[in-house]
Amino acid sequence: MKGLYCRAGESDAEPKFVIQETSLPEVLGSHLVRVQVKACGLSPVDFKLLEDLGIQRDLIPVGREVAGVVLQVGDKVSFFQPEDEVVGILPLDSPCSGLCDVIEIDEHYLVQKPEKLSSVCVAGALRDGLCAHTALHTHARMAAGHTLLVMDGASSFGLMCIQLACHHGVKVLTTSHSPQKHTFLEQLRPSVGVQDPLVVKVIPVYNGSSDLLPVVLEETGGLGVDIVVDSGVRLHEEESEKTKLLPHKHDIISVLGVGGHWVTSHKDLQLDPPDCRFLYLKSASLTFLNHEVWTASSAQQGRYLHILKDVVEKMSAGVLRPQPEEAVPLYEATVTMATVQCHQKKKAVVQL
Incomplete structure (x- = not known):
């Protein structure tokens, strides 16, 4: 064998x-x-x-x-x-x-x-489903009426987060990394029930300038989102080919509402004192998503x-x-x- x-x-x-x-x-x-x-x-x-x-x-x-x-x-x-x-x-x-x-x-x-x-x-999908469930239920304590921002919603993990959140009555915003992914996310519909879009707003980040903060604040009446789930973040202002589509850590903290939850997949995240102060002022929390913890x-x-x-x-x-x-x-x-x-x-x- x-x-x-x-x-x-x-x-x-x-x-x-x-x-x-x-x-x-x-x-x-x-x-x-x-x-x-x-x-x-x-x-x-x-x-x-x-x-x-x-x-x-x-x-x-x-x-x-x-x-x-x-x-x-x-x-x-x-x-x-x-x-x-x-x-x-x-x-x-x-x-x-x-x-x-x-x-x-x-x-x-x-x-x-x-x-x-x-x-x-x-x-093929079990690991992403486990990650999405862990991020939204175990870490973020998702509930009906919450607002969620999913980074790169067209990824396999992001797609699971969007579908799971919509099933539980959560308002979902997401970012898109290409025109094709943008179209795909805007056309997402549930398999049963009312055929409204799963995502209320798709924010393009592939065209060089990110309007993440103003768009999120406009969609949430200036309050920010209850939950942010990322698939990696940028720690510095300098951009490389690998990180140019990732959100900067300060942008994520900025879009969080009071009492919000940030669930990150970034293993080596470093926050400066001003970032921590900003989180403290919002009484927001940060959780690391390690899906291996269940079997470890x-x-x-x-x-x-x-x-x-x-x-x-x-x-x-x-x-x-x-x-x-x-x-x-x-x-x-x-x-x-x-x-x-x-x-x-x-x-x-x-x-x-």
Whole structure:
């Protein structure tokens, strides 16, 4: 049996992705589930996070969002039976690559997959759904009547945030990074119910001058938004090709209303004393979105499973409608993962 693994490069060297032979133990553990993988999502490997958690290996398993069918269960497994369709995310310390034909995973990392939901769809969108749910429910305490600003709403994560927020009666504003994305966001409609636009205002940021603050204040009657969810921020005024479309940290703080919540994906965010003073004056809060915290800690395992179940059920019901991801065959996995790792591609799905 073969799986996809990453051999971390020395210092600044590019990591290498290789197909390696692997095998499973003959005896299945008491709480383990043996799953035949049907589809696997590929996301970048966070080497710094693995180092921080003390997970250091010569070969790091790649591909952690999996969907498949249960083949065998351990004698103490209570949630699943053979032939159940399941979906889940392998923990950071899992020895298995999700791109193996058959994997072993603890039952507490899996949930039932709704029958009408395709394996490719759920494997490709599960991580973004988990991130959106964590950002809006766990961190921002989203409620009906709130106003939300989603940065780069046409991204897979931004799209999930928009759809989830609209489902809960939240007024959504977003930014667009190209004319095509702008048109896409303006044409977003719910799958059921009243066909009003999902986004009340799409703010273009691709034309050089950002009107973020005046537009947000106009839409909110000068009050600012209750929640901001970013997908990265600019820490300095100088712009590079990578950061020119990202909002400056001061712009985000400026658009927050009193008591607002800023949920950031920026791992190395630095705030100066004036920024902190501005947040203090608004009694606003800042939260870091680390979606790996659920599998890195077992403290809230039940809550994590509840979130996963809620996400897949909302996908099945059409509340969350991810952009369809074209599946790639297994023989293209190494090349595809290399493009994902260097951020030339946001994510990918491999169909087995």
